[in-house]
Amino acid sequence: MSTTEKYVTAAYCVVFALVLVYVLILALKLQRLEREVDELAGRVPDEDTEQAPQEPARVG
Amino acid sequence: MGRTRIPLPALAVSSVVLVTTALAFVFFVAPNDQSLGFSQRIFYFHVSIAFAAYACFICGAWQALRHLWKRDPRADLASYVCVHQGLIFGTMVLITGSIWAKVAWGRWWIWSEDELVLFLVLYLFYCAYFMLRFSVDPGPQRANLSAVYALFGVVLIPVSFSAIRLARAYFHPQVFTLHGPNFGGWILVTYCMAQAAMLVLAYTLYRLEIGGKRLDVRLRRLREALA
Amino acid sequence: MTYVRDVGALARKDLLLELRARDTLPAMLLFVAAIFVVFHFALPGTPSKLETTGFLWVAILFTALLGLGRAFVPEREQRTMDGLVLAPCDRSAIWLAKSLATLAFLAAAEVVALPLYALFFHGLGGAAVAAVILADLGICAVGTFLGAMAVVTRARDLLLPLLFLPLAMPIVVGAVGATVVDSPGRYLGFLALYDLLFAVVCWASFEYVVAE
Numbered sequence: 287m288s289t290t291e292k293y294v295t296a297a298y299c300v301v302f303a304l305v306l307v308y309v310l311i312l313a314l315k316l317q318r319l320e321r322e323v324d325e326l327a328g329r330v331p332d333e334d335t336e337q338a339p340q341e342p343a344r345v346g
Numbered sequence: 347m348g349r350t351r352i353p354l355p356a357l358a359v360s361s362v363v364l365v366t367t368a369l370a371f372v373f374f375v376a377p378n379d380q381s382l383g384f385s386q387r388i389f390y391f392h393v394s395i396a397f398a399a400y401a402c403f404i405c406g407a408w409q410a411l412r413h414l415w416k417r418d419p420r421a422d423l424a425s426y427v428c429v430h431q432g433l434i435f436g437t438m439v440l441i442t443g444s445i446w447a448k449v450a451w452g453r454w455w456i457w458s459e460d461e462l463v464l465f466l467v468l469y470l471f472y473c474a475y476f477m478l479r480f481s482v483d484p485g486p487q488r489a490n491l492s493a494v495y496a497l498f499g500v501v502l503i504p505v506s507f508s509a510i511r512l513a514r515a516y517f518h519p520q521v522f523t524l525h526g527p528n529f530g531g532w533i534l535v536t537y538c539m540a541q542a543a544m545l546v547l548a549y550t551l552y553r554l555e556i557g558g559k560r561l562d563v564r565l566r567r568l569r570e571a572l573a
Numbered sequence: 574m575t576y577v578r579d580v581g582a583l584a585r586k587d588l589l590l591e592l593r594a595r596d597t598l599p600a601m602l603l604f605v606a607a608i609f610v611v612f613h614f615a616l617p618g619t620p621s622k623l624e625t626t627g628f629l630w631v632a633i634l635f636t637a638l639l640g641l642g643r644a645f646v647p648e649r650e651q652r653t654m655d656g657l658v659l660a661p662c663d664r665s666a667i668w669l670a671k672s673l674a675t676l677a678f679l680a681a682a683e684v685v686a687l688p689l690y691a692l693f694f695h696g697l698g699g700a701a702v703a704a705v706i707l708a709d710l711g712i713c714a715v716g717t718f719l720g721a722m723a724v725v726t727r728a729r730d731l732l733l734p735l736l737f738l739p740l741a742m743p744i745v746v747g748a749v750g751a752t753v754v755d756s757p758g759r760y761l762g763f764l765a766l767y768d769l770l771f772a773v774v775c776w777a778s779f780e781y782v783v784a785e
Contacts, residue, residue: 290384326565491726509743
């Protein structure tokens with residue numbers, strides 16, 4: 287591999303690495319969002335029992 | 347928004363396929379340039395990333411205009427994400443450009459390369475955009491200031507470009523032509539391939555990021571409602 | 574016609590404030606003199622005319638920044654911005670008046686700075702003076718606009734140079750070009766075009782900076 291080829295490869299690797307880092311940051315953010323959703327969902331008390339009395343109202 | 351949108355997984359797959367194909371074309375199909383040799387291969391991605399970054403900045407300004415004009419509440423966030431994306435692509439442009447300068451001239455920075463200098467100015471400008479945005483509390487005022495500054499950006503692009511061209515007359519009288527007569531055939535095909543890949547990649551990342559940001563906003567509202 | 578009267582009244586208010594308090598203009602004058610002295614010691618050997626021209630423009634730009642940073646301080650300290658926004662005049666009149674007032678300060682500082690430069694370094698030609706006038710217009714139009722933006726942020730004075738310098742790069746190109754080349758027409762034309770373009774953009778969008 288000549289020096290020029292090394293530099294060209296390095297340039298493409300840098301681009302690849304930057305995109306990878308960006309996607310990684312996005313993934314981490316998504317993970318945090320998921321955790322927050324879980325936390326919020328934990329605060330809502332027993333979804334199933336709460337919704338049950340509302341359902342029969344729609345009959346008829 | 348009533349428009350149907352391309353689903354995100356399809357976008358992700360197509361950007362991976364396009365980028366891989368473009369890379370294969372760059373390294374195995376495109377012929378060596380007669381005057382620049384192997385080093386010219388940096389350009390396929392360098393130039394297409396630069397155009398993608400411009401597209402991001404222009405899109406950001408368009409969304410800023412929509413915010414100011416129609417008071418569309420989603421436009422402010424879209425404008426910010428566009429500029430953010432443009433800045434990330436801008437970083438890649440500066441790094442690849444710097445590597446290219448090292449290959450071609452043996453130095454890491456070269457002032458006679460107009461596009462690169464223009465990009466440096468724009469990069470500083472949009473970094474200041476971030477400083478501005480993060481030193482105002484979220485609210486209508488922040489949205490307005492960001493939008494106005496993003497609009498200044500698109501005015502600055504052509505003005506800076508002609509300024510740098512003008513400055514050349516008192517710095518570097520000689521003219522460099524990079525894509526001169528031999529810009530055709532496989533070189534053109536490879537370039538178009540790389541450009542399409544970068545635009546689709548930029549759009550995919552944009553959709554990913556804005557999706558996350560909107561989710562974040564909704565989540566915050568939900569938490570406030572529950573609290 | 575009322576627009577012109579509004580602008581006149583607002584600009585007169587700023588000039589009157591400066592005449593009474595005298596805090597911006599003396600600072601600008603002192604700054605530009607001090608910076609020339611610093612430049613003399615920063616340039617080893619006998620600097621050529623070309624090099625000192627560059628420094629003249631750096632000095633002008635930084636002096637302008639000093640004045641622009643102060644431009645909206647009275648509005649902030651005395652909280653008069655709300656009053657101005659509520660006043661029954663076009664909002665762009667606030668920007669225009671403030672630009673004119675800042676232009677007056679900058680011009681006054683340059684009336685002293687340019688002869689001082691000629692005395693310390695090299696003489697200046699007619700093209701340089703024309704470039705100074707045209708560049709001042711651009712600096713004040715864009716700088717005042719950005720000053721109004723910076724003053725509402727948390728970072729305040731810190732932010733103005735960051736916002737302003739990338740936008741001022743074309744001004745520097747036009748001004749330095751007009752000062753150093755033999756036929757400055759192109760550069761002066763470029764400066765005039767810059768002034769016009771950004772004045773229109775600032776005039777049209779100032780409302781969004783001050784209104785919520």
